[in-house]
Amino acid sequence: MKLLWSPKSPFVRKVMIVIHELGLADRIELVRAVAVPRGEPNPVILKENPLGKIPTLLVPGLPPIFDSAVICDWLSNLSADGESLIPRAGKPRLRQLRWQALGDGLTENLLLWRIECLGADGGDAEVIASYRAKVRAALAGLEDEAGELASAPFGIGQIAILCALGQLDFRFSQSEWRRAHPKLTAWSELQADRPSVAATVIVNDQGPDEGPIMNLTFGED
Ligand SMILES: N[C@@H](CCC(=O)N[C@@H](CS)C(=O)NCC(=O)O)C(=O)O
Known part of the structure; x- marks a missing residue:
């Protein structure tokens, strides 16, 4: 199985936590895929998932599996421990x-x-x-x-x-x-x-990127 993956994606992280919990890491090859929410979608992702999003799981003999909830549900059926997670x-x-x-x-x-x-x-x-x-x-x-x-x-x-x-x-x-x-x-x-x-803490493997500062406070505005 191959997982279109990024260490920066919170939805990929969700799938990775399930993979670790179920002891499936040896069965899944991680393929670095850059998903872009603006501009031209990544053709490598788009070829497998018309939504252009990661995570997408590729399993021989099955259509590509997305989104994270469906992937986690499918993975949970591969392990006897799956029912404890879902x-x-x-x-x-x-x-x-x-x-x-x-x-x-x-x-x-x-x-x-x-x-x-x-x-x-x-x-x-x-x-x-x-x-x-x-x-x-x-x-x-x-x-x-x-x-x-x-x-x-x-x-x-x-x-x-x-x-x-x-x-x-x-x-x-x-x-x-x-x-x-x-x-x-x-x-x-x-x-x-x-x-x-x-094992799955989000990291920016492409170096720090300048991003906007989002104003999220919890007292008086
Ligand atoms: N509902 C989807 C959301 C996946 C998602 O938004 N992934 C982001 C990366 S964290 C993405 O691929 N964004 C690219 C885009 O929105 O085009 C899931 O649960 O898998």
Whole structure:
């Protein structure tokens, strides 16, 4: 199997954490692929995934698999431990899928916010204000649920949320989100030593890039 991959992508990281958790790393070749949200899409990615996005998983005999939720679901069926990450039924499944949607949605809003800021004149102020409000709301919701995140078995939901928080650290490093979310911080710090989480921390393998500064604060504006 081949994974169209980047060490900078939070959605790729989600798949990589699942790969490590399930002991599948030896079966998957990582292929560096640069996904560009602006301008001409990377033809190598576009050939396999018409959405032009990573992660995309290539499995002999199957059509290319995307997006990250579908890849994680498929990988979870390759291992006897898969059901612990994505429960097959009932409330445990709903809980994990809901958290996955929350984590993925938060990550998506962080990515879209940055893309907006890369636009002419630093982006549309109203669009940016909307992303800021949604990111704050998601973090407030996660702070309320931090106790349950800690007590529930580790699964795809917590993985997606850790990837969103990693994206905050990578691209919104001035935000000081930890100061305003002590329970979420305590939970995320406990997860940082988990081997799958520690092995997949987002890194910029192409050197530091000058990016826009996104204004994310948690007190009075
Ligand atoms: N919903 C998708 C999102 C994937 C995604 O947005 N990946 C980014 C990299 S982190 C990407 O490929 N961006 C390029 C683009 O949007 O064209 C998933 O869960 O896999």
